[in-house]
Every structure is written in structure tokens, then in C-alpha cells.
Amino acid sequence: MGELPAVRVVGQPAARSVPASSAAAGGNQVQSVGVSPALPGGTGGQARTVPTLSRAGGRAEARAQQARVAPARASCIFPGARALDVCLAPLAAGEGFRLGFLGDPGSGKSFAARIVAREYLRRCRGLVAVANSKGESGWSGEKYTDVAALRDAPPKGRELVFTPPPTGSLDVAEVALWQWQLATAHRCRSLVVWDELGDAAVDGEWLDGGGGERGVSIIGRCFTHGRRLGMSELWGAQFAHQVPREAYETTSCLCVWRQAGNALRILRLRGYTDVTAEAAILALPGDDVPPAKRGAFVLLRRGRPWDGHLYRF
Numbered sequence: 001m002g003e004l005p006a007v008r009v010v011g012q013p014a015a016r017s018v019p020a021s022s023a024a025a026g027g028n029q030v031q032s033v034g035v036s037p038a039l040p041g042g043t044g045g046q047a048r049t050v051p052t053l054s055r056a057g058g059r060a061e062a063r064a065q066q067a068r069v070a071p072a073r074a075s076c077i078f079p080g081a082r083a084l085d086v087c088l089a090p091l092a093a094g095e096g097f098r099l100g101f102l103g104d105p106g107s108g109k110s111f112a113a114r115i116v117a118r119e120y121l122r123r124c125r126g127l128v129a130v131a132n133s134k135g136e137s138g139w140s141g142e143k144y145t146d147v148a149a150l151r152d153a154p155p156k157g158r159e160l161v162f163t164p165p166p167t168g169s170l171d172v173a174e175v176a177l178w179q180w181q182l183a184t185a186h187r188c189r190s191l192v193v194w195d196e197l198g199d200a201a202v203d204g205e206w207l208d209g210g211g212g213e214r215g216v217s218i219i220g221r222c223f224t225h226g227r228r229l230g231m232s233e234l235w236g237a238q239f240a241h242q243v244p245r246e247a248y249e250t251t252s253c254l255c256v257w258r259q260a261g262n263a264l265r266i267l268r269l270r271g272y273t274d275v276t277a278e279a280a281i282l283a284l285p286g287d288d289v290p291p292a293k294r295g296a297f298v299l300l301r302r303g304r305p306w307d308g309h310l311y312r313f
């Protein structure tokens with residue numbers, strides 16, 4: 001475990017490193033490389049049954065199954081654009097999407113988020129705003145330190161980047177309020193890229209409240225009430241436990257780069273994974289390989305079986 005199995009990119013000639021068994025399985029055609037054990041009648045070879053997880057023996061069996069099944073099955077890498085078609089589908093119906101990116105630091109979330117932002121601009125006439133709370137470079141768009149600065153210099157294009165000043169932090173609630181008002185007062189669609197949603201929350205609770213005396217969180221409200229108003233949310237996070245529940249429960253598509261341990265437990269709890277998906281996530285490359293070789297991820301859909309594919313942009 002820990003290493004990505006020999007892979008090839010679907011639609012391109014088979015790589016020389018592909019084991020004979022995978023190469024024989026399907027030439028250059030798109031193929032399903034793994035069938036969730038939750039699905040009856042899967043075409044895969046071994047282990048078609050769902051392991052019992054309710055007792056200690058079940059957990060041991062699940063771990064053993066992870067070790068022997070999924071890496072062997074996830075032997076193709078599909079173009080990331082294919083996953084995007086699924087994730088951005090709500091735009092075609094005039095709705096906003098909620099898309100989550102979860103993965104270890106350096107695994108490829110921001111790289112992919114830039115691609116999503118570009119694709120959003122191509123498919124939709126709305127604005128893209130990046131809540132760049134970590135202050136990273138590499139985002140394209142007009143730069144602002146806060147929402148107030150927009151009044152003095154309204155954007156000329158459709159891409160904005162909110163980056164905190166070097167010694168300060170970004171007021172993420174202000175960004176959410178801006179998006180909300182854009183939709184409700186100006187009927188303007190937008191995508192906010194929350195590059196690190198952990199900066200908008202503390203241990204799974206929104207920073208700007210979320211009930212009780214402090215009132216309702218405006219960030220949470222964008223997630224729960226904004227879809228039909230054309231508000232799209234793309235959130236990235238390194239730590240699964242920092243992501244508030246509303247974000248999980250409103251996010252239909254979750255792209256996961258390498259994760260281990262507690263994160264996998266949370267993903268299972270929130271209804272995104274089964275044992276084969278978990279094994280594939282564990283085997284993805286993270287910062288243990290050079291940057292140019294990173295970027296493989298799985299696409300999980302809440303309450304649905306894993307499609308058995310790896311993707312990469």
C-alpha cells in the first residue's frame with residue numbers, strides 16, 4: 001500500500017509498465033476498472049461480497065480486502081474532464097453546484113480548482129471569486145484584500161481573488177455575504193472557490209456562527225440555500241474533520257486525493273465511501289512523489305457506489 005499501482009491513461013496508448021492482465025482487459029477503450037462490492041453482479045474477479053463491518057472480525061476482513069482488492073482494480077486513469085462533466089452538471093439546469101476537494105497537502109487540490117474555475121467561466125456567465133485564505137499565488141483574476149476594496153475598484157473581468165494582506169487574515173464571512181447579495185440583489189451567478197474551507201470553520205463548526213446566540217452562519221447559508229439562486233461552491237480541505245456538516249451534506253460530488261486514517265472514517269460516516277474506494281484513496285500518490293506525478297483522485301458521490309475509476313487532470 002502507499003504506492004499507486006501501474007496505471008495508464010484511458011484514451012492513450014497503454015503504458016509499458018501496465019501489467020499484462022490490465023492491458024489485456026481493454027485496449028484504449030473506456031472501461032470500468034472496478035465494481036463496487038455494494039453492487040450485485042459485478043464483473044470483477046475476487047471479493048464481490050460486502051465485508052461485515054459490525055464486529056471486530058469484520059473490520060479485520062475489511063482491511064484485508066482493502067489490501068488485496070482495490071489497488072489491483074483501479075488500474076486506469078481517466079481524464080479529469082470526465083469527472084468535471086459529472087460535477088458541473090447542475091450548471092446546465094441553471095443551478096449552482098457544490099463540489100468538495102479533499103486531500104493531503106500538496107496532493108493537487110488547488111491545481112484542480114484552477115481547472116474547475118476555468119471550466120466554470122466557459123460554461124456559465126457568472127463570476128468566479130477565490131477565497132484565497134492561505135494567500136497562495138497562482139490564482140488568476142483581479143486581486144482584492146477584502147470585499148470593501150471592490151467598491152473603490154469594481155472588477156473589469158469575471159475573475160476575482162480575495163487574498164489577505166501579508167499580516168492579516170481573510171474575512172471569509174464577508175466573502176460569503178458578498179456572494180449572497182450578488183445572487184439575491186443582482187441576480188448574478190457566481191462560483192466561490194474556498195481554497196481552504198478549514199479557514200472558515202473550527203472543528204466542523206462555521207467560524208461565523210451556525211446557531212445558538214451567534215445566529216445563522218452566512219457561509220453555511222450559501223451552501224444550504226444558494227443552489228437554486230445560482231450560487232456554486234467549490235471547497236478544498238486538507239482535514240476532513242474540519243469541514244462542517246452542511247458542506248458534506250450539500251455536496252453531491254466529492255473529489256478525493258490521497259487521505260488516510262480519520263478522514264476515511266469520516267467519509268464513510270458521511271455516506272461517500274465503501275471499502276474499495278477507501279483502499280483506492282489510500283493508494284493514491286501524495287507528496288511522496290514529485291509534484292508532476294501527483295494529481296490522481298477519485299470521484300465520490302454521496303450515497304452512491306464508487307464508480308471504480310481514478311481521474312487526473
Ligand SMILES: Nc1ncnc2c1ncn2[C@@H]1O[C@H](COP(=O)(O)OP(=O)(O)O)[C@@H](O)[C@H]1O
Nearest residue numbers: 104105106107108109110111291292294295313
Ligand atoms: N494533475 C497534475 N499535473 C501536474 N502537476 C500537478 C497535478 N496536480 C498537482 N500537481 C502539482 O503538485 C503540486 C501541489 O499541487 P497543489 O494543487 O498546490 O496541492 P494542494 O492544493 O492539494 O496542496 C503543484 O506543484 C502542482 O503543480
Ligand SMILES: [Mg+2]
Nearest residue numbers: 109110111195
Ligand atoms: Mg492548495
